[in-house]
Amino acid sequence: MNATGRATGDGGVRGASRMRAVGAVSLAWRMARRMALQSAGRSALVVVLIAIPILGLAGMDTIEASHVATPIETATIELGHTQAIVQVVSPPDPKLRQDPFNRLFYDSGSGSGGTATDALRTPAEVLPAGTRILPTFPSTAVVRTATGVGSLTTIEGEVWDRSLAGAFDLESGRRPQRAGEILVSPHALIRLGIGLGGTVTELQPGKRTFTVVGTLHDAHSRVSDDALYGATHAFAPAPTDTTDASADASSVEYYVPDLALPWPVVQRLNHQGMTVLSRSVLLDPPSAAVAPASTPGRAPPSTCSSSRSSAPSVSSRCACWPGRLSPSVRGTGSGAWPSCRVWARHDA
Structure with missing residues (x-):
């Protein structure tokens, strides 16, 4: 109760x-x-x-x-329809490792890798025989313009290949079919003072005349950029000795149109002194425990050098930012290190 x-x-x-x-x-x-x-x-x-x-x-x-691209958008802008882009950054180095999402961020190991005097290897030497590879080489050329003489960016290699659509797109005209034919950026027509079918006279590094057969949109460039696009060694002579060939290899970007490069293959290429941006890795990345990513947009510290001749030691954890869009400001110096616009620290 x-x-x-x-x-x-x-x-x-x-x-x-x-x-x-x-x-x-x-x-x-x-x-x-x-x-x-x-x-x-x-x-x-x-x-x-x-x-x-x-x-x-x-x-x-x-x-x-x-402003943050999705993995699919990044793959299209950087790779077009290819599977990967490979760049040689050092001699073979079993300690070299890279950011899975950004080939420009890499750790060059703890000192047990190759030295600047070791020979650089190319993707053709380490990828399976018969693998299709499209090398592209950025440089500059002095040409006659509508107002005199000027220095323009040049990209050598078949960037007009259909597998690169999305990264490089033909806007007008047609693709080069024979020696002496080139493409230009739309804005370059204005600077050169010509139209399709016009000619471009190169003064340096070679002395040649080219016929413009089309315009090309480069997803990596600004609308106001002036650029010329030609076949391999269209604007610059081929290297004449082993040293020149090694330096040339370090400045080339190798597109791999057909062969998928998953993360274990990327790691093996790292040990050969190469860094990779892979479609397979972008769309199916490794876990953070396996491959921790770097912080995007980190400003390079003043302690890193902008010169190849004073490249950081392999224990300094610096990343090379190749001057692809601004070849005229590439680092200078001797040795087999890649041409770099700036060395950016990769500390976590």
Whole structure:
């Protein structure tokens, strides 16, 4: 009886508490509604003041997210329809490892790898026999322009191959079919003062005349960039000795159109002194425990050198940023290290 009475009493107390809470909320709601109706302008101002920072932060977050490419977008812009792009960055080095998403971030090991005097290897030497490879080589050439003489970026190699669509797209005209035919960026036509079918006279490093047969859109370049695109060694003579060939190999970007390069293969290429951007890895990346990624957008510290001749030691954990879009500012110096625009530290 007493227990039942206590239970009944407790239930009454809880019921009364709920009623008081509901009544308080109802009273607060009626008071807020009355005040809002009495002063609509002030209420609207309060809402606006609250909404502005929220909408601003949401807008900034949306804009920031729109600047980050998805893996599929990155693969298309960087690779077109090819499977991978490979670059030689050092002699063979069993300690070399790279960021899985960014071939420009790599750790050159702890000192047990190759030295600057060791020969560089090329993808054709380490990939399976018969693998199709499209080498591209960025450089510069001095040519006659509409107003005199100027230095233009050149890209040697068949960048007009259909497997590179998305990274390089033919905009007008046709693809080169024989020696002496080149493509140019749309803006270069203005600087050169010519149209399709016009000629370009090269003054350095060679002395040749080319016929422009089309324009090419390069997804890596700005609309205002002036560039010439020709076959391998169209603008510069082929290397004449082993040293020149080694330096040439370090500046080439090798596209692999057909052979998929999953992460274990990328690691084996790292040991051969090469870094890779692979479609397979972008779309199916290794776990962070297996291959921790670097921080995107990290500013290079002042302790890293912009010269090949003073390249960091293999234990300094620096990454090479090749000057693909600005060959004129590539590092200079001797040795077999790749041409670099800046060495950026890769510390975690």
